[in-house]
Amino acid sequence: MTETITALSGTPTAAREPILEIRDLHVGYGYGESPVRALRGVNLTLHRGEVLGLAGESGCGKSTLAYAATRLLPPPGLIMGGEVLYHGAQGSGEPPVDILSMTDKELRASRWEDVAIVFQGAMNSLNPVYRIGRQLMDAIAAHRKDSTKAERAERARELLSMVGIAPDRVSAFPHELSGGMRQRVMIAMALALEPKVLIMDEPTTALDVVMQRQILEQVIDLRDRLGFSVIFITHDVSLLIEVADRIAIMYAGEIIEEASASDVYRRPRHPYAHGLLHSFPPLHGPKRPLAGIPGSPPDLQALPSGCPFRVRCDHVMDACSQIQPVLGPTRLNEPGRQVACLLHDAALAPTLPESLSR
């Protein structure tokens, strides 16, 4: 397992220089008395050159985070507070810009150039009546208005070959390509303007596991060559362990654990992270029993008091219904790891359960 992690996510996050900082982000759906509180004070930092995985069960807010951070949130979604700071050119000394405060004009200039996104089910959004070369060229033309047709055609061929598709397929229609190839075209399109940040929201779930992995390996390879940073969203945490440098796990609109991919794999510290990890078969390494997590996520319009996971937690304590845990260092003070769980407060929990303390 260790070898695989090193092989796929070899670029260190050594510089630890932030490129995107999400701060105290709150998002609700609906305007009435009780909106769906889809994001509740999310803090997350993406570093330069890093692949950051975002995992969690369906409905925990992963897509909402991606859409809100790029200002693509559709109504009735409403950003209720927070900042999304984009740090421009490396070493430029320029202050970061808040994507949430950009004017529409600034946003149009920044979108796809600074931060690009590959949407859930993106491969089905290619226009069936146009050749893929033309669709790539149109995307380039929208932002590079002074480019010539020949330059755009050349760039389209180059982009295809970058994602492992023979350049002469520019003349293919989407239906002439496999699902995996169409997904690669969408990734090529997202990379067309050389963004610094690529957000991928469940980009490969419609594909088989082998194809998913191949595409992700290709993205990691491109990241190594081109140096962009990636937020990769999926419910399949075992896939993330293979490809991500760091993983953030969401539950009920909050980040509940954040650590390096290898730390999440070897020693998840939040009971939910532990449960999630044991809900998916590992792609490599020893087999382990699949347990799943009993129950289902809470209603985001009527959250329980205290910890939102307590009703499903094997280690629930009295304090869990009274105190809402916040993301912070673990009781073991592990560098680079943060957890939102009262079990990591030694005053409340004299001992850490064995399954979470190895």
Ligand SMILES: Nc1ncnc2c1ncn2[C@@H]1O[C@H](COP(=O)(O)OP(=O)(O)OP(=O)(O)O)[C@@H](O)[C@H]1O
């Ligand atoms: N248009 C909407 N109106 C009301 N509630 C919504 C809307 N879109 C999303 N939600 C709610 O917001 C919460 C977060 O949804 P979101 O799609 O961000 O989760 P997710 O983790 O990305 O799930 P999935 O993995 O299924 O995509 C969910 O409870 C969902 O029901």
